[in-house]
Amino acid sequence: MSGWLAIVGLGPGDDALVTPEVDGVLAEATDVVGYIPYVARIAPRDGLTLHASDNRVEIDRSRHALEMASQGRRVVVVSSGDPGVFAMAAAVLEAVEHGDAAWRDLDIRVLPGITAMLAAAAACGAPLGHDFCAINLSDNMKPWALIEKRLRLAAEADFAMAFYNPRSKSRPEGFGKAVKALQEACGDDRPMIFARNVSRPDQSIRIVPLSQVTEDMADMRTVVLLGSSRTRIIARDGAPLVYTPRSVDQ
Template identity: 75%
Template sequence: MSGWLAIAGLGPGDAALVTPEVGAALAEATDVVGYVPYVARVAPRAGLTLHASDNRVELDRAALALRMAAEGRRVVVVSSGDPGVFAMASAVFEALEAGPSPWRALDIRVLPGITAMLAASARAGAPLGHDFCAINLSDNLKPWTLIEKRVRLAAEADFAMAFYNPRSRARPEGFARILALLLECCGPARPILFARAVSTPEEALCSMPLGEARAEMADMRTMVILGSSTTRTIARAGQPILYTPRFVAAGA
């Protein structure tokens, strides 16, 4: 088959953070498939067809991309950040596994991108400098009880935590419950970062002790990072630096 499928991460927002590998795939593509705001980040050109679709239809767009690649087209499925982190790579492979067997012979590549989690951490310093975990707070595809269980266990294990999709208009109460849980498990002094729209003109960073955090400080464009018990704050003019040391004392 002459067609191929690339599952690409467009990074957190700034075009300068799109990798050369992803840029090269987009330059060769005949079709780009993705969620409306992500497809809008791809410049139109002759010979390129943009297929934008709404949220929550990931499997439909994955199947469309696989069908077009099987027809010999050069297809790029775009996600923000990295396509393998709460994004389209898993959806494509779910559709591949459930689809016709000839699809498995396709040339399929996953092209990594800079995640919102890593971009936010870099802006703040290095709060993910030691062991950490990432948790998606959306309960669209998993039960809320599982989210709370994972947050509680991550707090017990003393991970730094990066939270995706913290608060939407459809579920504004969930993040307030998570903050209350974290306060119970970690105490009020733990540093927390709210990093909104990192690398875009709307970028805004704010860090504070956990006890001062409020649910309304986050929305769906916000990456929330909670430090571990060892995460430190370096005060200075402007935004303080947050970092988690590379070591943990024996017996901690």
């Protein structure tokens, strides 16, 4: 039996946002590998083994998946959102590069998913409608000095921005430092959007001027978006619409 490995994104939370392509490989899988809450989203069935593990063992998880695929099993590695955006695709490919040479000949597929930042943007309009960047605010795998440099340069370039992993219990001060750096670098009062539990029944969207943002407005279940200097808010009955125009004056 020829094994394969698929690295997939389960989207931001709503099962309706899992792509048919991902549903298809999950139906064929013999094994599903991933972080505990993501594996918990997969319905058990006969012939399927679920392998859940902690969040900080990405390389070990990747090696385990590759070993099973090399033994002829049909393995799916699950991530939330899109597997290529701060998720498992890069970890698996890192394991391939530095691991058993035979792993390079495996059937390895990366299947896209809807990211939390795109779901958050859609929930309030089109704040990422022009040039934007995404920055992971976690300093677990890169120094804070590099994060701050990227924040300031992105502000100077006037990108809209999406922020992942803004604030955790183990490092609650990180988001506050990021907000301070952005308040100093932006020089205007552009909107910051807090999308918590996006696409889930308890989704909440909050739009706050950058000058009024405080560090306690975000947690690890929040995706944070920041508009550019050109981002607009359309007031109306009910929730406002936010968008960044597609063109820039010459």
